[in-house]
Amino acid sequence: MPLRPSVFHILLALSDGDLHGYGIMQEVAEHTDGQIKLGPGTLYGAIKRLLSERLIVEVDERPDPELDDERRRYYRLTDFGQKVLKAEVQRISKMVSVAQRKRLIPKPRS
């Protein structure tokens, strides 16, 4: 902690369900409005580290085996990965609250 931006976005992308590499990239591009497009080296370098730290695992199950290429590998967030992601989100939200109190960014309308 804090997590690297690429790692944070990958964990965030996997929080909705299992994804393969290209799916992770699409998800990250979508939730950052296209601002972050992960390259292959960044993506698979991060995946390698996340696997070794047991934040994610490779899974054999596929969302739709009929439509999917069986050579693709899918990744899933582990319980530990989920805990790390939640802790990071809480850390960021605390920083955002501080920034809101200091009127650096507007408070969300309730």
Next chain:
Amino acid sequence: MNMPPQRLFQIVLFAYPRDFRRDYGQQMEQFFRDCYRAERVTRGRLGLGGLWVRTLLDLARTAPREHLETLRKDNAIMKNPGKNALAFLGSIVLIVVAFLLLSYGKKHEISTILIFGRILDAGMTAGIVGNLIIFLLITITRLNPLRIALWTLLVVHGALLLVTIVVGSKVDPAFSLSGVLLGYIVSFLFWFSLHWIWSKAIGPLAVSHES
């Protein structure tokens, strides 16, 4: 020659370490294929140009990092930076003490110290050159460090001895072949013993890379 983009990307992948390519190469190819297809359909040539730029910039940023990680994982040198820094400092102290001792002997004409002058000359020259080469070879290859040390020290001592014999006999009227020969033999034994002790002290890590 018009090379297909997939083939070009396979060549690009060679910038990454072998183990990384083995584990993720196929997935990265599939990833690039998907990106290429999507860019061609949605943005055409401009999109494909952008994809190549992004891919190459990503490669420039991530390939060195993967190599560095592989080196850290594979080499005892990189795993024990504290011990190695201490050994390096120790070697410098040894050289400085030897140099001061030799200067003192020359200044006060103490023959017992001067006898070791040639050994110290050989030891310092071969030690600096040899250990630098050994350090580099251990860092970039997976060969047995003790074997690297043996062959490097043999070659460096042999080459320096040859140069000293050829040049020394022409420039120094008091040149002594037996003195120089003795100096290089003792220097070789000293440095090789040091590497042998070092490999024993570090344990199997230092000699585990040979496949």
